[in-house]
Amino acid sequence: MKKRFIITAALPYTNGNLHIGHLSGVFLPADIYSRYLRSLKKKLIFISGSDEHGVSILIKSIKENKNPKFIINKYHKVIKKNLKQMNISLDNYFRTSNKLHHNFSIKIFNKLLNKNFFLKKETYQYYDKDYNLFLADRFVIGVCPYCKYKEAYSDFCEKCGIILKQKDLKNPKSILTNKKPIFKSTINYFLNFKKLLNQIKFLKKKFKKLKFSSKIIKYISNFIKSKINNRSITRDLNWGVKIPHYKKKVLYVWFEAILGYITSTINWAKRNKKKWYLYWKNKNSKLINFIGKDNIIFHSLFYPLIIKNYDKNYILPNYINVNEFLNFNGKKISTSKNRAIFINKFLKYLPDFVDTLRYTLIIDMPINKDTNFTWEKFKVYNNNYLIGILGNYINRVIVLLNKYNNSKIPSKILLNHNQKKILKYIYKYPKKIGKLILKFKFKLALLKFLNLARFGNKFLSKTSPWLMGKNTIEFNNILFISSQILGYICFLSNYFLPNFYKKMLKLLNLNTNNIYNIKNKINFLPCNHKINKSKLIFKKINKSFYKIFNKINN
């Protein structure tokens, strides 16, 4: 049976718009990976969706005096549209507020409940009387008993870095009302990590075998070594996946959000008349998660423990690609503090620079450590790399063909030994780039791609065909080789720069079917093939753009 791939990008939380962090952290790497597998004609689905529950959205809705549904509808719509505009090639973008998702999550919860999988426990929590709401630790602020910091959370003081017990906090205040919350008892269900220790150890072994990033292995190791706290998976809220027979309780957002990949697939399968379980309950399937470092625990522990105890036929991740964070101007991106480049704003002011943004975010992808986005880099990448190296090369070759050869790929060629070697070298590029992509080295893959244009520029400068007579064998040879480089650039660009790819196809008068031949050593631009007149693809960024950058910042 043919292998099936499930590629997932972490679900963005709908308390704000899509920003560059989402793209560089999960959507772009997942997109490149998916585009590559598609070019090999693999069977795959690339899925994601909106994560629309949780207390943060409820708090936002209270503060803005709106219905939570209004908030999620507003952001879901824009995020979905923005992903498409950025050419993220998702097969399905679903949402966790959908009934299908609710039913599926409850089905799993109920079965586990009946199996006595959860621990039932009474805890005391802060409670806001005015809003009838139990408050998460982050929503109670007070004075730190150690350093007297006035805005310490009830579980953690940011200033002195000390973990607090709820009762330690002095002068606790609800962030909703600024009033003192009361302490009240409640009963919730917990994931019994202590009881699941053997399963966790098994997962660690399994992930180690699969060569998961050491970030994940170390995380689980530490988790096992530390004093494991069981984690509640129900909440006293009226916003979320409601649990039947338990009034005023919903599932903890991550208990169900992690199942969103499955429900997104079910939704996709229904619309396309496919069988979703051939992906999720099939030993020949491969699940690859793309996530940020903030949700390692949910993908490496929550999901496997929940799903395997529900039905052992479900598959576990074959790889979890964890990225660090992208900062903006040296500071952490924050949706709530409005510190980010939001994609809808970017597209409003710079709609022609989608590929430049993709390039910038891929080159500076936070693979090993946090990286930093600046407009200065954005400009350099656009002007020096995309225009100087890439755009310039294709324009040089196309103009040469336009001017000297009637816009046709030369036909009378007779390659010498050295020139044949050059062609062979070019044929190796798809494989080289593919290998890097499969190893999740997206930045190196893109650099390799750009190298092809660099190689072309050097080749042209060394050989200087414009100094030769038209239609001599040597002239034809050089233009033929340069054209093949052009063809490879065109097809390989599809992984990284989809808009550029589409424009190149038009310029070169090619169709997309050829892309499936990229595994073979093939000349995409055969002799006598006619191309179109040269047209500039990238726009230059000059000083006047800084006004636009500032508009996008604010």
Next chain:
RNA sequence: GACGUAAUAACUCAGUGGUAGAGUAUUGGUCUCAUAAUCCAAAAGUCGGGGGUUCAAAUCCCCCUUACGUCACCA
């Protein structure tokens, strides 16, 4: 405080045991097919500090310094 990640040329980074690499910026030059682009060359680093293992360390181990991140009922 605990844990994690990092520290390499002015800048951004690549390089996991075998004579220090790339791009940008700088300086000089070449070319005109090209979006003042390209291409060639020069200059630029005792690879954070100290110790250890080894014939051999940027790379492995230990200690220190500095920066960033995480620390669980936020997502």
